[in-house]
Every structure is written in structure tokens, then in C-alpha cells.
Amino acid sequence: MPELPEVESIRQGVAEWVTGRQIGSVTVMHPRAIRRHPAGPDDFARRLIGATVTGTRRRGKYLWFPLDTDDALLCHLGMSGQLLIKAPEDPDGPHLRIRLSLDDPDHELRFVDQRTFGEMLVSADGAEAPDEIRHIAPDVFDPGFDPAAFTTALRMRRSHLKRALLDQSLISGIGNIYADETLWRTRIHGGHPTHTLTVELVSELLANLRDVFTEALAAGGTSFDELYVRANGESGYFDRSLAVYGKQGQPCPRCSTPIVREKFTNRSSFYCPQCQPVA
DNA sequence: GTTGAGTCCTGAAAGC
């Protein structure tokens, strides 16, 4: 499940292979992969063919490839999306959704997505900042991220903390795994009312979030199965460092109390009932 | 503004 560290690992992995490369051909194997490109696969391909990729950028879980046409190829990996650099002669595999050939005879870019929650689209004039993600807030590593503004916005919410952390219009890049890990490090329950949070606690939360992301990025991301791999096909190994996510019944690394799993906003949440008492 | 439910989808795992 790609969250910020996984998406950033993938961005770094594909950058050297696509930057400066001209797109040769585009094949859309599954229409759902471009469902937010309403003009259809022919238009999708027409806008890409002949364009040169000028870089790779990311905001939260979205990444995009600015093009020399001022358009951008925007991508969200959803639950199971992968961007892979492959040799053209490598077998397609059953979940190949989009293939982009480059002016590099030995490599091509493939969008592979088992569960088809991921998508690509061409954003018109989106090279600098695609319109389609203008509602996505900066992530914690974005130079435009304002901790004071985030703290104010969070405390003005009448919601629960975990739900707010997963709201990409408030802060981006956080998914279920890193939300649970950050909450555990901050010793706070996801159901904590946002309007009762102190400034100091939000500051501690953000510091822990940065730490979790930084450590995960250094590990190449979290891989539970083959659904997340880096551009070179290798798995990340941060799952070995997870304290609570997926650890129900196992001892809390801090106090040895068994980790609890419960449904929260239609998602599984994992927490230590001793370290993170219900608010 | 916020919540909760529903939708999309696939494949593994569990249940029968």
C-alpha cells in the first residue's frame, strides 16, 4: 500500500531512467487505469508521444512527470500500483496496465496494478502543479508545508485524530500504516478529538511523523507482499520495523501489552491499549 | 463541516 515513503522511493527509482527521455509509444492495456483521463486512451497517448520528461515530482501519494509540452503525466498508485523499469522483451505479466516506451532501446516504463485502484492521466499545463491535485495539501516534507497552519487547522476540526491524519486535504502522504505507527510513537489514540489537542502534542506528532517517514524511506518503504516493490523490482524492508501495524496480539515493543486491532472509520487500526488509552 | 456508508477491484484466505 504505497504511502509517502513508498511513492518517494519509486519516484527516486524511476527518475534516472525517465528524466530527459522522450516518450516513443504508449499502450493502455486496461481502460480503468486512465479513468480520470476523460478524453480516452487515444488522447492520453497522443499527448504523451513525442514529449520529453523533464523531471519527477511528488506531493503526498501523487507523483507526476513534467513534460516539455507543459503537460504532466500524473500518477497515483492506489493500493497496488507499481512503476517498473523493464526491458522491452520482459514478459508483460497479468497486471500490466500501461506501457510507455522511451528513447532508450533497453528500457521502458510500465504501470502495473493488480487491484486497479491506481491511475494515470495527462494533466494539461500541469507540469508545475497539476490542477487535478490542487486539493491535496502539502506533505510534511514539502517546503510549502506550514506546521503552524496545520496545527491551527487540525485543532479547528471537530473530528477524530486518525481520520484527520488520513484526510489528504489537510496533510498528505499519510495512509493507514504510517498513521498507526505515528500515533503509537506519540502515545495517543486515533479516536482522540482533534479540538482538544495541545500545540505541543501536535508538534510532537509531526516530529514523530517525520521520523517514521524518514526511517521508512531509508528502508525503501514497507512491503507486506509483492504488491509494493521499487522501480527495480526489489522490496522495501520497513515492515520489519513496524511497532503496531499488523501486530495484533503481539507485545507492544514499549510495554509488552498485547496490541489491539479494531475497526475505525471502516479501516483496521492497531494500537497499544496501555500506551494509547482511548480518549 | 463532518460522518458513515457505499463503490470501485483483485486475489488470498477462510469457511463450508
Next chain:
DNA sequence: TGCTTTCAGGACTCAA
């Protein structure tokens, strides 16, 4: 063994 059901997740929509 084979079929059916459940589950996992992110983004989005919609009714309340």
C-alpha cells in the same frame, strides 16, 4: 476438492 464469502486498502461520492 471446489465453491462462496470475507477481507484489505485509497479516493471519491452522496445522503444525512
